[in-house]
Amino acid sequence: MLTVMEMLSHPTFSDFRLITNRSGLNNRIRNANILDWESGEALDETFSPGDFVVTSLAPYRDAPEIADLIVEALIEKNIAALAIKDIYFSNVPEYISELADKRRIPIFMFTEASTADVIHALKSEMSFFEINQSATRRMREILYQTIDEADIDILAREINPFFTNNLICAFGIPFDFESKEMILEQMATDYQNHLNTISVDPEVSYSILFFSVGICIIYTDQRSKRDLREGLRSLVEQFAVDLEDFAIGFSDQMGRLSDIGLAAKQAIYASADAYMNHMDLQNYSDMGITRVLCPLRGDYWMRSYYEDMLDRISDYDEKHDAHLFETIKDYIHSDGDINAAAEISFQHPNTIRYRIKKAQEILGITNAMDFRIQLYALVRLSEINNLLVDWRL
Numbered sequence: 001m002l003t004v005m006e007m008l009s010h011p012t013f014s015d016f017r018l019i020t021n022r023s024g025l026n027n028r029i030r031n032a033n034i035l036d037w038e039s040g041e042a043l044d045e046t047f048s049p050g051d052f053v054v055t056s057l058a059p060y061r062d063a064p065e066i067a068d069l070i071v072e073a074l075i076e077k078n079i080a081a082l083a084i085k086d087i088y089f090s091n092v093p094e095y096i097s098e099l100a101d102k103r104r105i106p107i108f109m110f111t112e113a114s115t116a117d118v119i120h121a122l123k124s125e126m127s128f129f130e131i132n133q134s135a136t137r138r139m140r141e142i143l144y145q146t147i148d149e150a151d152i153d154i155l156a157r158e159i160n161p162f163f164t165n166n167l168i169c170a171f172g173i174p175f176d177f178e179s180k181e182m183i184l185e186q187m188a189t190d191y192q193n194h195l196n197t198i199s200v201d202p203e204v205s206y207s208i209l210f211f212s213v214g215i216c217i218i219y220t221d222q223r224s225k226r227d228l229r230e231g232l233r234s235l236v237e238q239f240a241v242d243l244e245d246f247a248i249g250f251s252d253q254m255g256r257l258s259d260i261g262l263a264a265k266q267a268i269y270a271s272a273d274a275y276m277n278h279m280d281l282q283n284y285s286d287m288g289i290t291r292v293l294c295p296l297r298g299d300y301w302m303r304s305y306y307e308d309m310l311d312r313i314s315d316y317d318e319k320h321d322a323h324l325f326e327t328i329k330d331y332i333h334s335d336g337d338i339n340a341a342a343e344i345s346f347q348h349p350n351t352i353r354y355r356i357k358k359a360q361e362i363l364g365i366t367n368a369m370d371f372r373i374q375l376y377a378l379v380r381l382s383e384i385n386n387l388l389v390d391w392r393l
Contacts, residue, residue, distance in 0.1 A: 002028070002029050002127075002128055002131060003025065003026045003027060003028055003029070003195055004024065004025050004026070004027050004029060004052070004080055004081045004106055005025040005026060005160060005162060005205065005207075006128070006131050006207070007029060007052070007121075007122065007131070008025075008160075008161050008162075009131060009134060009135060009158060009159055009160060009161070010121050010131070010134075011158075012113050012117050012118055012120075012121040013110070013113070013118070013121070013161075014112075015110050015111055015112045015113065016083065016108040016109075016110045016161075017108060017109045017110065018106055018107075018108055018162075019091060019092065019097065019107050019108065019109055020097050020100045020101050020105070020106050020107045021101045021202055022106070022162060022202045022203070022205070023101060023104045023106075023202040024080075024081065024100075024103075024104040024105050024106040025106055025162060025205070026195065026198065026200065027050070027080040027081060027104065027105070027106070028050060028080065028195050029050060029051075029052045029080045029081070029122065030048070030049070030050030030051065030080065031048065031050060031051050031052070032051070032052050032054070032118075032119050032122035032123045033046065033047055033051045033052070033053050033054070033119075034053070034054050034055060034115055034119060035047075035053050035054070035055035035057070035070070035074070036055075036059070043070070043073050043074065043077065044077075047074060047077050047079060048077070048079075049077060049078040049079065050078070050079065050080050051077075051079045051080060052079070052080050052081050052083070052122055053074055053079050053081070053082050053083070054083045054085070054115045054118045054119055054122075055082070055083070055084055055085070055115070056084065056085040056087045056088060056115065057070070057071075057084060057088055057089050058087070058088060060088075061087075061088035061089075064089070067089065068092070068093055068096060071092060071096055071107075072096060072099060074105075075096070075099055075100050075103050075105045076103070078103065078105070079105060080105075081105065081106045081107070081108065082100075082105065082106075082107045082108070083107075083108040083109075083110055083118060084107065084108070084109050084110075085109075085110055085111070085113075085115060086109045086110065086111055090109065091109070092107060128188070128192055129188075132188070132209060132210050135159045135160075135207060135209050136209050136210070136211055138155045138156075138158050138159050139155075139159065139209060139216065139261075139264065141155055142155050142156065142260060142261040142264070143261050143264060143265065149256075149258035150258075152257070152258045152260065152261065153257050153258055156257050156258075156260045157257075159207055159209075159218070160205055160206075160207045160218070160220075162205035162220075163205055163207075163218070163220045163257055163260075164205065164220045164221065164222040164257065165220075165224070165254075165255055165256050165257050166220060166221050166222065166223065166224050166226060166228065166253070166254075166255060167218065167219065167220040167221075167228070167253070167254050167257065167259070167260060167263060168219050168220075168228040168229065168232050168250065168251055168252070168253045168254065168263060169216065169217065169218050169219070169250075169251040169260070169263040169264045169266065169267040170216070170217040170219070170232055170236055170248055170249065170250050170251070170267050170271075171214055171215065171216050171217075171248070171249045171264070171267035171268045171270070171271040172214050172215045172217075172236075172246035172247065172248045172249075172271060173213060173214040173246060173247045173249075173271045173272065173274075173275045173387065174214070174245060174246055174247075175245055175246065175247060175275065175278075176245065177275075177387070180212075180213060180214070181212070183245070184210055184211075184212075184214070184215065187210070187215065188210045191208060191239065194239075197238065198235070198238050198239070199238065200231070200234075200235060201221070201231070203221055203222050203223055203226075204219065204220065204221050204231060205220050205221075205222075206218060206219045206220065206235060208239070213387075213388075213391070214246075214268075214271060215246070216264060216267065216268075217232065217235065217236065217239075218260065218263075218264070219231060219232045219235060220257075224255075227253070228253050229250065229253065232250065233250075236248060244280060246271075246280075247271050247272075247274035247275035247278075247279060247280070247282070248271060248274060248280060248281045248282070249266075249267045249268065249269065249270025249271030249272070249273065249274055249281075249282050249283075249284065250267060250270060250281065250282070250283045250284065251263040251264070251265075251266035251267040251270065251284050252266060252284055252285055265295070266284040267284065268294075268388070268391065269284060269287065269290065269291065269294040269295065270282045270283060270284040270287055272290070272294060272384055272387045272388060273287045273288075273290040273291075273294075275387060276290070276380070276383050276384075276387070289376075289377075289380070290380060290384070293377065293380055293381055293384060294384055294388070297381055297384055297385060297388075302381075306377075306378065306381045306382075306385075309363060309374065309378050310325075310378065310382065312362050312363060313325050313328070313359060313362060313363075313378075316358070316362055322355070322358075323355070324355050324358060324359050324362075326345070327341070327345065327347070327351075327352055327355040327356065327359075328355075328356070328359055328375055328378065328379060329379050329382075330344055330345045330352070331352065331356055331375070332375055332376050332379045333379075336372060338352050338353055338356075359375070
């Protein structure tokens with residue numbers, strides 16, 4: 001089931017104006033319904049908790065006091081949200097707004113869309129996966145296209161109209177990368193089933209996007225001085241019970257919505273670093289050299305350098321049925337300890353020593369320190385490319 005906030009990303013709702021606070025935006029929508037000529041007595045039979053109710057209040061245009069009673073009764077029914085087309089009424093009384101805030105029921109006013117269009121969008125056009133597909137498409141446009149800040153703001157608010165400037169992103173990659181599609185599909189289902197258990201501050205707006213390689217969480221708080229890391233961590237912990245199966249990366253905190261693409265890239269790179277280092281959580285600011293290798297891996301000079309080294313090692317492995325590259329990876333993951341590399345690869349230390357020396361000859365690197373650095377870069381770039389193969393970041 002969708003939340004009110006997720007549904008608002010559909011173009012039909014582009015002119016919806018929230019006239020209450022934001023506390024009910026994560027309400028789950030169970031059904032869509034139109035309020036037409038129902039009397040107070042008929043409300044119990046017609047409307048149910050979780051309904052997204054759309055109306056112009058036309059039957060009560062000459063009796064505003066009855067309209068107020070009807071709206072009050074709907075709020076008491078614990079509907080998901082109420083949308084009022086502003087033909088006859090442009091607002092609700094303050095006591096109605098306060099009641100809606102107390103019961104966490106958002107009320108919207110809208111002008112352009114027809115009630116039929118709204119109901120159609122609610123009932124038939126949008127599923128969770130269509131919402132997700134639309135949101136990820138917009139995020140990819142932000143990440144991949146050269147667009148100005150104003151257009152980025154527009155695309156970001158199409159993902160979530162309640163995003164604010166104070167933002168942070170997280171990204172999670174499944175440790176079982178070979179089974180990522182199945183894991184992410186199950187995670188998306190779990191997310192829908194547990195939406196009503198997720199609790200955030202009313203000042204917070206967030207969206208969770210499911211990509212082919214991982215999960216992106218965009219978290220914003222309209223309080224400009226707020227430290228977002230703790231709030232994002234709390235949301236991540238609520239999200240599902242099996243997050244230990246994910247390598248999570250946190251971006252730096254940003255102060256402009258137009259930096260959403262930068263924050264998402266930082267989170268993706270940090271999650272890749274967490275994955276490669278077998279960490280549950282990594283902050284972008286703590287990444288080290290991977291912070292440089294991730295964004296530069298597609299650069300011409302970096303790519304040609306990497307491919308040249310890899311081709312030399314691969315050619316030797318193919319011609320001699322050797323395992324130099326696997327040995328190089330074990331050697332680097334063992335921090336250059338020959339005995340440790342031998343242990344994890346079930347080889348004799350002399351075999352490891354011979355292969356590393358052979359790699360040094362093939363690559364033509366005489367300086368020992370330079371050799372270690374370049375082997376590290378080769379292994380790291382290989383792992384980064386394998387993880388981010390579907391990304392043009």
